[in-house]
Amino acid sequence: xxxxxxxxxxxxxxxxxTLVVQSEEPRSFxxxxxxxxxAKSTTSRLLQALERHHLVRRDRDGxxxxxxxxxxxxxxxxPVDDLVQVAEPTLQRMGxxxxxxxxxxxxxxxxxxxxxxxxxxxxxxxxNWLDVDTPPHCSALGKVFYAxxxxxxxxxxxxxxxxxxxxxxxxxxxxxxxxxRRGFAVTHEELExxxxxxxxxxxxxxxxxxxxxSVSGPxxxxxxxxxxxxxxxxxxxxxxxxxxxxxxxxxRKDGAA
Amino acid sequence: xxxxxxxxxxxxxxxxxTLVVQSEEPRSFxxxxxxxxxAKSTTSRLLQALERHHLVRRDRDGxxxxxxxxxxxxxxxxPVDDLVQVAEPTLQRMGxxxxxxxxxxxxxxxxxxxxxxxxxxxxxxxxNWLDVDTPPHCSALGKVFYAxxxxxxxxxxxxxxxxxxxxxxxxxxxxxxxxxRRGFAVTHEELExxxxxxxxxxxxxxxxxxxxxSVSGPxxxxxxxxxxxxxxxxxxxxxxxxxxxxxxxxxRKDGAA
DNA sequence: CTCCAGAGTTCCATATTATGGAACCTAACT
DNA sequence: AGTTAGGTTCCATAATATGGAACTCTGGAG
Numbered sequence: 001x002x003x004x005x006x007x008x009x010x011x012x013x014x015x016x017x018t019l020v021v022q023s024e025e026p027r028s029f030x031x032x033x034x035x036x037x038x039a040k041s042t043t044s045r046l047l048q049a050l051e052r053h054h055l056v057r058r059d060r061d062g063x064x065x066x067x068x069x070x071x072x073x074x075x076x077x078x079p080v081d082d083l084v085q086v087a088e089p090t091l092q093r094m095g096x097x098x099x100x101x102x103x104x105x106x107x108x109x110x111x112x113x114x115x116x117x118x119x120x121x122x123x124x125x126x127x128n129w130l131d132v133d134t135p136p137h138c139s140a141l142g143k144v145f146y147a148x149x150x151x152x153x154x155x156x157x158x159x160x161x162x163x164x165x166x167x168x169x170x171x172x173x174x175x176x177x178x179x180x181r182r183g184f185a186v187t188h189e190e191l192e193x194x195x196x197x198x199x200x201x202x203x204x205x206x207x208x209x210x211x212x213x214s215v216s217g218p219x220x221x222x223x224x225x226x227x228x229x230x231x232x233x234x235x236x237x238x239x240x241x242x243x244x245x246x247x248x249x250x251x252r253k254d255g256a257a
Numbered sequence: 258x259x260x261x262x263x264x265x266x267x268x269x270x271x272x273x274x275t276l277v278v279q280s281e282e283p284r285s286f287x288x289x290x291x292x293x294x295x296a297k298s299t300t301s302r303l304l305q306a307l308e309r310h311h312l313v314r315r316d317r318d319g320x321x322x323x324x325x326x327x328x329x330x331x332x333x334x335x336p337v338d339d340l341v342q343v344a345e346p347t348l349q350r351m352g353x354x355x356x357x358x359x360x361x362x363x364x365x366x367x368x369x370x371x372x373x374x375x376x377x378x379x380x381x382x383x384x385n386w387l388d389v390d391t392p393p394h395c396s397a398l399g400k401v402f403y404a405x406x407x408x409x410x411x412x413x414x415x416x417x418x419x420x421x422x423x424x425x426x427x428x429x430x431x432x433x434x435x436x437x438r439r440g441f442a443v444t445h446e447e448l449e450x451x452x453x454x455x456x457x458x459x460x461x462x463x464x465x466x467x468x469x470x471s472v473s474g475p476x477x478x479x480x481x482x483x484x485x486x487x488x489x490x491x492x493x494x495x496x497x498x499x500x501x502x503x504x505x506x507x508x509r510k511d512g513a514a
Numbered sequence: 515c516t517c518c519a520g521a522g523t524t525c526c527a528t529a530t531t532a533t534g535g536a537a538c539c540t541a542a543c544t
Numbered sequence: 545a546g547t548t549a550g551g552t553t554c555c556a557t558a559a560t561a562t563g564g565a566a567c568t569c570t571g572g573a574g
Binding site for chain 1: 271310328461
């Protein structure tokens with residue numbers, strides 16, 4: 001299944017390429033040679049081959065950056081599709097661990113769109129579901145986007161869905177402040193009786209909140225496990241954010257095996 | 258400068274990788290082996306190495322698709338940055354050819370943002386200039402976005418900037434219909450006396466107009482060369498659209514309700 | 515159930531290919 | 545003119561990739 005042999009040159013070239021693509025800063029020749037433990041001559045030959053094939057390019061300082069094959073790919077693709085790809089393992093893992101519905105959503109316009117979901121049968125389904133019937137202030141996902149300023153706060157009045165819906169602006173703002181403090185949002189039957197959810201932000205390289213992940217299910221099941229669920233949710237969204245290039249503080253990255 | 262030697266394995270692997278990344282459809286093992294003229298055994302070994310390094314992945318049908326290194330890169334990057342990278346050669350070439358200012362713009366919110374520019378000194382400069390002072394209906398770029406429905410038509414009244422500004426909705430709509438018919442937009446001193454411009458759309462893989470390129474300069478110089486300039490502009494924007502994956506003819510559009 | 519074809523993987527003797535130390539180049543400093 | 549840092553080229557060597565053939569697996573068709 002895995003011939004680790006007969007591919008030394010490719011293994012080395014791939015290692016160099018990964019170094020270039022993964023690091024956000026352009027890499028110098030020397031730093032690449034050191035980090036990959038290759039002789040200068042070998043590094044030079046491999047990088048030249050990669051450059052010839054448009055996998056890397058050199059900027060005017062001579063530093064290596066991802067090449068036209070990467071920029072072209074990125075320009076051709078909807079970043080949301082790629083977010084879904086990257087998030088898939090996270091969602092799958094969470095679905096397996098908690099046995100509840102897990103959702104990945106992004107903001108669009110003034111509202112929230114679900115872009116992937118793992119339901120309680122553990123099956124991943126890619127959705128593109130603009131849920132017009134869920135006002136953001138009633139959903140955990142929406143609260144995350146409000147709390148971190150990704151969606152502008154609603155200007156009209158706050159529709160009441162259940163007895164627990166937050167309908168006053170001060171109540172909502174107090175809740176949003178708590179979201180930021182805790183790092184995740186909670187809704188207890190604010191959209192629908194019997195339904196609860198928690199959600200946490202996914203951050204991008206520049207720190208912007210670009211998506212959110214939620215776990216939702218019957219209030220009884222969610223409430224009794226809320227500590228466990230929120231810990232898992234926050235851990236997984238942090239990990240996903242890291243995969244997207246977000247570095248809280250200054251973190252050094254090493255070979256994530 | 259270019260040792261074409263000592264890198265056979267990498268050259269071959271890069272060829273395979275390029276085939277996978279460039280084709281929008283997933284590629285089967287056999288089609289890759291044929292198109293690259295490699296023995297089955299070699300193809301197998303190389304693809305396994307690429308897969309091990311996350312450069313390609315196999316979907317559940319066994320077909321090869323771009324791997325996590327590509328999707329991860331795309332998810333981490335602003336697609337506009339990558340658009341600028343891809344468009345750079347186009348803009349440079351046009352600037353050299355026409356000796357006038359060339360602009361690349363994208364829509365944002367309700368207006369137009371310039372993201373790259375080659376001025377008449379032929380120097381490329383990356384800008385990120387939200388030109389609040391240019392209402393889209395007075396600019397060739399804005400007209401392109403209106404004409405192809407990328408920007409919603411303005412709801413308020415149309416501000417008059419010069420004697421030639423189109424201020425009536427019917428005049429504007431007639432002009433926009435002509436833009437679609439001709440394939441490019443023209444403004445003759447509608448923003449500022451003495452200034453003229455032409456602009457054409459850049460299309461994305463799914464056919465959506467995601468950007469526009471303009472050539473602008475003094476009315477005297479623009480008007481006398483308008484045939485030449487528009488031919489070049491349309492040819493170059495078509496080429497750029499093709500580089501972004503647009504295939505005129507098969508206008509595929511997925512119903513994303 | 516058996517046979518066949520298509521798709522892909524593994525094996526292994528061979529020689530072609532990648533390797534890396536040393537020499538070399540070229541700016542940028544001093 | 546001298547030095548260093550960053551990078552490229554050379555070339556004898558042996559380690560590496562190669563590809564034909566054998567093999568496995570899967571899904572029909574008879």
